Amino acid sequence: MKFFDEARIEVMAGDGGNGAATFRREKYIPKGGPDGGDGGHGGHVFAVADRNINTLVDFRYTRMFRAERGENGGSSDCYGKGGEDILMRMPVGTVITDLETGERIADLSHDGKQVLVARGGRGGLGNLHFKSSTNRAPRKKTMGQVGERKSLYLELKVVADVGLLGLPNAGKSTFIRSVSAAKPKVADYPFTTLHPNLGVVRTDAGRSFVIADVPGLIEGAADGAGLGHRFLRHLSRTGALLHLVDIAPFDPEADPVRDAKAIVAELEKYDPELAAKPRWLIINKIDLVQPEEREARIRAFLDAYGEPDRWFAISAINGENTRPLIFALQDYLDSLPKPEYAPDPEMDLSPVGLSDEEIIAQAGDEDEAGDEDDADTEQA
Missing domain, CATH: 3.40.50.300 (P-loop containing nucleotide triphosphate hydrolases)
Structure with a gap:
């Protein structure tokens, strides 16, 4: 098998699923209120060092890695399923660099080291998050947010004494x-x-x-x-x-x-x-x-x-x-002193995008601005 020690790949984390804007509709329960669930978060893309792999040949023929998209939310407070993550196994000694920024993302210096290279998008919010004392039947929902897309350069530096x-x-x-x-x-x-x-x-x-x-x-x-x-x-x-x-x-x-x-x-x-x-x-x-x-x-x-x-x-x-x-x-x-590998720092696995609280607060600001516009229109 030919030895490959460098490759260029594209990774795409999964997009978040869309929130749902639905209402509870059951017999004998009039005006049941909003029950739209949230969309699932998109899948992440991870890279892990595996001592059983010794070249980057797999990444010369498969250049695109796409994590699964989160499912859309549903009615009856049903939340969408999160997208499946992708785990890319690479040889020990692989250095991962972002081609667009030139930033070194990771150095897989020892077996089992795992890093997050692309984060999935946050799922959208269903309309059940937007109900309030003044808005009993919100029709607002948010769309899932786009996961990270990156062009990566993989460079293998073999580990030898x-x-x-x-x-x-x-x-x-x-x-x-x-x-x-x-x-x-x-x-x-x-x-x-x-x-x-x-x-x-x-x-x-x-x-x-x-x-x-x-x-x-x-x-x-x-x-x-x-x-x-x-x-x-x-x-x-x-x-x-x-x-x-x-x-x-x-x-x-x-x-x-x-x-x-x-x-x-x-x-x-x-x-x-x-x-x-x-x-x-x-x-x-x-x-x-x-x-x-x-x-x-x-x-x-x-x-x-x-x-x-x-x-x-x-x-x-x-x-x-x-x-x-x-x-x-x-x-x-x-x-020679033996290399001591510090414990891998805890990865931030939060999805890409604003938090739920920030989205709801932003939606509240938009609603207030809309009410002021309506009042100005009525006065005119």
Whole structure:
């Protein structure tokens, strides 16, 4: 299945049902009075994070989500039924933005988080609300109010502990295959990875972390070269980045030091906060270097690049030195403070529109204004 990490959708909360203007008409009960019921409230639209979903593919083919309209009120004080709500299930890590205002509505950062994205309209009032000592037979009712309509942009930022960074063919997919059960495509040509892949790395009973492999970044990505910066958003939630460098490129004109520095420059150009994340240098493909030359080749690279705080020399294809690396990663991730999610604030589930009291007060003002107009007309 193709990976989709963004989508644009339309959501329409349900409109409120109309109030009824009816009168009680029963045998032996003359002038029974008003008995029109209220219309039901329109259904709301909710979004909820579901860890069992991993792409936004459902929202690429179904773009319109409409909640049910409230039923109209009826006679005999019968109130209309409220419209059914809609629950849109999305992957954990989805960010919801209002396309018209640019406002971020929600970040579905953890499983089960639920947010209200569009409120249904308030149901109209029946004429039983408008009876008074001076108006025994009101024919006034109100119409249901329109529910919210929104255009939304959905953007998925995968939730992973570690992200892989590097040029195409640096060995990122081979590395994730080596240390996890993930099986991304591996081939001897660049850009074999066209979408993010996630793998779970298990280091011990009850100890594991998630690693994300994204398509390779190349120099000029900020200007649209290669796949550009499109997939770097998936590294924003990680606790650490692994920068894989091919120490033995097939191209004799390739310069690993220059290429590695170019990747860091592109990362800083895209997002300084992302570039500031802890970044470990992983010198890969040491199996392609003769054993007697490895130490000198690695030392020459580090002297030219600048030795980072943490670096490992590995061979992803045969797993050499990958075990010490993943155990070091596990210890580092365990030392980080765990994210604490505050309880979700209580949602305001009140329907859109004026309250019943405000509508009745407004109707009273209109009636008084109408009486004054009638009196002026009679005097004229």
